[in-house]
Amino acid sequence: MTLPTFADVQTAADRLAGVAVRTPLLESPLLNARAGCRILVKAECLQVTGSFKFRGAYNAVSALPEAQRARGVVAFSSGNHGQAVAAAARMYGVPATIVMPSDAPAIKIAATKAQGGRVVTYDRWTEDREAIGKALAAETGATLVKPYDEPLVIAGQGTMAMELVEQARALGVETIDRVIVPVSGGGMVSGVALAMEALSPATRVASAEPAGFDDMARSLAAGTHVRNEPGGRTLSDALMAPTPGDITFPIAKRLLDGGYAATDAEAKAAMAIAFHMLKLVVEPGGAVALAAVLSGKVDCAGRTVVVIASGGNVDPAVFTEALAENASPF
Structure with a gap:
């Protein structure tokens, strides 16, 4: 089994140049105050087709x-x-x-x-x-073309990390302390971790998953593949892989600093906050990294944290429900 490398991420960046959107790295003083840290949001929900994929x-x-x-x-x-x-x-x-x-x-x-x-x-x-x-x-x-357990796919996802490091430096950020990444099978977090290892080795990269589907976090803790219980339900339909990939997990095991889980209610609250404070439409699975930070699961006080808002392809009824349930995010 051949694992992708940072060189593969660099090659992917050349292929994607002029085709993929260089998505913005957004910041809001209100969001910083809410999170209790400096939080930068990589808006992959603005990517072509509405997600990092x-x-x-x-x-x-x-x-x-x-x-x-x-x-x-x-x-x-x-x-x-x-x-x-x-x-x-x-x-x-x-x-x-x-x-x-x-x-x-x-x-x-x-x-x-x-x-x-x-x-x-x-x-x-x-x-x-x-x-x-x-x-x-x-x-x-x-x-x-597999969704995550494919070296070329992993390398392509890693290009967002190349961008966010450059964008953070342009904002005057000397050190990115943490990057929190939504995870299903682990393609995005593996690519991001490979790029961060090369470009910002002091940064700690961690996974964020829906509660009940935190197989990556549990697999990392166990040191081996752990599967989710069958029959579970979550609003984060994009993050329901049963276990980490055979290619992604060795990378994650070597490079990730654990993981977090967010409930559907926490994901919906994060969706509403992203809408009100950043003017972004984010789907539940795309909001779990932000949810992990805003719910206090990530120790980020005094730190600079990047979260990936990975997708915005949300069912209108679910988005309306999230806004209705979180009408006063300030």
Whole structure:
């Protein structure tokens, strides 16, 4: 098994130049006061297709040999990775088939179709999405682009860390004490950790997950893969991987400083605060890192903390509910 390196992240940055959005690193005095520290928010919800996933998807699709890419791509995804792969395929004029759970937010299914993806649905509780994806790829000769356990995807996600280090320095930040990253299978946090190790080795990188789906944090504590209990539910539909990836976990085990878990209520509160204080629309899974800080789980007093707001593809009803339940975030 070949693990990606920082050199792969640098190569991905070259591929993504002029294609991916250089998302802003945002700060609010009101948010700093609320958090009790200096908190900088990397707004990946403003990325192409509304999430960080475009970085890894485009890097993986663009790296394929032209003849192989022409046969198309297949992905399995709760929504954000699928949209990103469909968008990257559309840019190259090749077909994309996306395997998505039938209970995925309707807005994510519609957006994937709008990007030109052919959507194949499955029952996330009784069927194996990876097996379905592999079968579809074998039938058509297409290439399967995994959502996190793929070196090219991990490298692409790491490019956001290259940006945030430069952006923090431009803001006069001498030391980034912590980076908190939303985690499902671990592709983003692995890429970010590889880049931070090279560019800001004193920074501690940690995971943030939904309560009940904190398999990364528990796996790190145990030193081996731990699985979530089946049948759990969370609003953070993008962060429901059952266990860390085979490629991502060795990187996380070496580089991560533990992890945190946020409840759905805490994620909704963070969504409302991001909206009111930063004018961002963030989905529940995209808000768990901010939620971990604002709920007091992260010891950040007197420190500078970067949180990744990883996606903004939220069901309108869920977003309305989050705002209604947190009407006075100040």
